[in-house]
Amino acid sequence: MTSKSSAYADPGVESSSAPDAVISLQHVVHRYENRTALNGVSFDVRAAELFGLLGPNGSGKTTLFRILSTLMFPTAGRAVVMGCDASEDAARLRRQIGVVFQAQSVDPKLTAYENLWHQGHLYGLRGPSLNTRISEMLTRVGLADRAKERVETFSGGMQRRIELAKGLLHRPGVLLLDEPTTGLDPGARRDLWQYLQMLRDEEHVSVLVTTHLMEEAERCDRLAIMNEGNLVALGTPAELKSEIGGDVVLLEAAHDAARLADDIRARFDVHTTVIDNQVRIERPGGHRFVTDVVEAFPGGIQAISVSKPALEDVFIRRTGHKFWSENGDAPQPS
Numbered sequence: 001m002t003s004k005s006s007a008y009a010d011p012g013v014e015s016s017s018a019p020d021a022v023i024s025l026q027h028v029v030h031r032y033e034n035r036t037a038l039n040g041v042s043f044d045v046r047a048a049e050l051f052g053l054l055g056p057n058g059s060g061k062t063t064l065f066r067i068l069s070t071l072m073f074p075t076a077g078r079a080v081v082m083g084c085d086a087s088e089d090a091a092r093l094r095r096q097i098g099v100v101f102q103a104q105s106v107d108p109k110l111t112a113y114e115n116l117w118h119q120g121h122l123y124g125l126r127g128p129s130l131n132t133r134i135s136e137m138l139t140r141v142g143l144a145d146r147a148k149e150r151v152e153t154f155s156g157g158m159q160r161r162i163e164l165a166k167g168l169l170h171r172p173g174v175l176l177l178d179e180p181t182t183g184l185d186p187g188a189r190r191d192l193w194q195y196l197q198m199l200r201d202e203e204h205v206s207v208l209v210t211t212h213l214m215e216e217a218e219r220c221d222r223l224a225i226m227n228e229g230n231l232v233a234l235g236t237p238a239e240l241k242s243e244i245g246g247d248v249v250l251l252e253a254a255h256d257a258a259r260l261a262d263d264i265r266a267r268f269d270v271h272t273t274v275i276d277n278q279v280r281i282e283r284p285g286g287h288r289f290v291t292d293v294v295e296a297f298p299g300g301i302q303a304i305s306v307s308k309p310a311l312e313d314v315f316i317r318r319t320g321h322k323f324w325s326e327n328g329d330a331p332q333p334s
């Protein structure tokens with residue numbers, strides 16, 4: 001098995017804040033009574049970056065999101081957003097951020113315009129400048145022609161776009177979104193991601209988005225991968241995947257996976273890992289390798305797959321276990 005201690009030793013963490021950091025987390029710890037949800041997490045988010053926080057359930061994403069959005073203080077360490085410390089300067093920090101929570105925050109009985117009007121008032125916007133800003137935002141999210149309709153008549157994707165417009169109404173430099181595509185159909189998911197990319201490119205907003213979906217994480221400029229309160233990897237999706245040399249070979253043993261792994265290791269001098277009764281090997285030229293293995297162990301292998309490295313493989317390499325356990329949940333801490 002991949003050793004956990006070595007896996008956590010080098011997630012590529014920046015120990016001090018980069019000069020262009022808009023979010024800087026420095027050794028952030030959070031404990032709920034005796035449970036440690038964040039175990040000294042450090043990383044930076046840079047200006048105009050689409051940054052993903054990827055992790056299975058229970059990895060600490062929501063806890064970190066709540067600290068950044070000033071709903072909770074960290075137990076130890078510092079969380080700084082656009083120069084404002086989340087523990088010492090929460091009121092000023094709140095003006096710098098737009099937040100889109102997982103739970104719906106729009107009022108379905110109000111029109112799109114009314115929802116934004118109330119939001120504007122909360123931020124001290126008034127009169128003609130608020131009117132202009134509402135029109136601007138509704139145009140931006142493609143709903144200008146629906147301004148006077150009640151939000152309850154909108155599709156899930158349209159309601160999410162109103163949430164986004166609310167979050168951006170006061171022109172924040174940083175937008176925080178907690179699993180924003182939950183409950184959306186594939187078309188609405190794609191639209192939302194395109195919109196986030198447009199925000200980054202045209203408005204230079206820095207976006208931090210939490211997700212447990214690999215395909216969404218692939219769309220981010222950089223990623224922090226979390227597991228059980230630890231940062232286990234940090235980098236661009238391409239950088240992270242490139243740490244896996246070559247292909248990923250998965251073998252299902254006809255009998256005993258641990259025994260097959262030992263035999264393969266002895267015969268081919270390769271590193272093997274056994275996870276969920278499968279033998280896992282990373283190596284270049286995977287297709288040639290499987291031919292050799294099948295010839296070497298006739299009848300010993302039931303199924304084989306060879307694939308290019310994916311983010312899931314990065315997670316496995318860094319933690320020694322799969323992103324999701326067999327029952328669909330994150331593995332429980334041992």
Ligand code: ADP
Nearest residue numbers: 032035037055056057058059060061062063064
């Ligand atoms: P994620 O968002 O990645 O699913 P969370 O931040 O919600 O992770 O949870 C991280 C850990 O903290 C989990 O072990 C979870 O059970 C625990 N936790 C979260 N909220 C609370 C709470 N209010 N009280 C006690 N433990 C909590």
